Amino acid sequence: MSFDPFAEFRMDGHTVIITGGAQNIGAGIARTLCAAGAKVMIADLNGELAAETAAGIARETGQVCRGMACDVTDKDAIDAVVAATVKEFGGISTLVNNVGWGGRQDDPAAIPEDEFVRSYKLNTISAYRMSMACLPYLEKAQNASITNSGSFSSAVPAYDILPYATAKAALNQMMVSLAHLLNKKVRVNSILIGTVITAGYADAGITPEMQERMMHPDNLIGHPGRPQDIANAMLWLCSPAAQWVSGQTINVHGGGSVVRLFGR
Ligand SMILES: NC(=O)c1ccc[n+]([C@@H]2O[C@H](COP(=O)([O-])OP(=O)(O)OC[C@H]3O[C@@H](n4cnc5c(N)ncnc54)[C@H](O)[C@@H]3O)[C@@H](O)[C@H]2O)c1
Numbered sequence: 001m002s003f004d005p006f007a008e009f010r011m012d013g014h015t016v017i018i019t020g021g022a023q024n025i026g027a028g029i030a031r032t033l034c035a036a037g038a039k040v041m042i043a044d045l046n047g048e049l050a051a052e053t054a055a056g057i058a059r060e061t062g063q064v065c066r067g068m069a070c071d072v073t074d075k076d077a078i079d080a081v082v083a084a085t086v087k088e089f090g091g092i093s094t095l096v097n098n099v100g101w102g103g104r105q106d107d108p109a110a111i112p113e114d115e116f117v118r119s120y121k122l123n124t125i126s127a128y129r130m131s132m133a134c135l136p137y138l139e140k141a142q143n144a145s146i147t148n149s150g151s152f153s154s155a156v157p158a159y160d161i162l163p164y165a166t167a168k169a170a171l172n173q174m175m176v177s178l179a180h181l182l183n184k185k186v187r188v189n190s191i192l193i194g195t196v197i198t199a200g201y202a203d204a205g206i207t208p209e210m211q212e213r214m215m216h217p218d219n220l221i222g223h224p225g226r227p228q229d230i231a232n233a234m235l236w237l238c239s240p241a242a243q244w245v246s247g248q249t250i251n252v253h254g255g256g257s258v259v260r261l262f263g264r
Pocket residue numbers: 019020021022023024025026043044045046070071072073098099100101102122149150151152192193194195196197198199200
């Protein structure tokens with residue numbers, strides 16, 4: 001049979017920036033897009049780990065993968081990573097705004113204002129700035145897309161992580177507005193990610209006992225996700241297979257409508 005249903009999921013000829021791709025979900029996305037044929041730049045606060053992860057992906061996939069230090073809350077650092085990617089790859093067809101995180105709040109009724117501002121800068125404004133810095137190159141590319149790592153917590157009550165959840169909710173709005181602003185030029189989508197337990201959970205104040213409870217979530221599948229579950233959806237949204245998909249939030253969280261809060 002000559003028809004190959006996977007052909008449109010290939011990323012050959014695509015040039016990608018993935019923010020926060022040095023580890024966990026972002027690294028899974030970088031590995032998957034590279035293996036599908038893309039050239040990938042990992043832009044991460046941890047430049048050393050970004051370079052190490054990229055070298056491992058390049059060895060494993062035989063494709064071009066680079067890593068460099070970039071703080072996505074710093075406009076100069078964003079400009080530097082965009083310039084380096086264009087110099088190295090000749091353009092940018094695909095942006096994955098994957099950076100994001102926030103801690104658990106001990107007292108959701110007394111959250112310092114700074115927490116909201118910090119979260120908004122990291123989870124929302126960074127994606128806007130990255131998108132605008134890449135735009136001149138995206139506009140020239142075939143199958144150009146921006147895809148965000150959103151959160152299921154943005155769409156359900158999530159008072160334990162309010163600054164994070166509200167900033168991710170703002171990201172959803174920004175995604176749909178940018179999809180309309182950039183219509184016919186750049187596709188823009190978000191994946192609403194559910195629980196994918198990583199080493200970062202401890203830093204976010206989630207105790208081993210809470211993590212144990214989260215191993216048995218109230219989703220329709222019954223267990224947390226893997227970085228690869230997110231990477232699989234990301235490959236679809238970035239690839240020509242999703243050329244008729246824009247302005248969408250796609251839930252990849254094990255299904256269901258219950259968010260499991262951390263407990264008090
Ligand atoms: N893990 C989950 O359960 C989960 C659930 C819902 C949504 N998400 C979202 O998915 C994305 C990835 O999550 P993860 O769990 O893999 O995150 P992670 O914390 O494990 O990794 C994030 C990466 O981003 C980098 N980073 C942090 N701040 C940065 C900055 N200012 N500039 C550049 N890089 C920076 C870190 O160095 C790290 O390598 C995030 O947007 C997160 O909000 C994750």
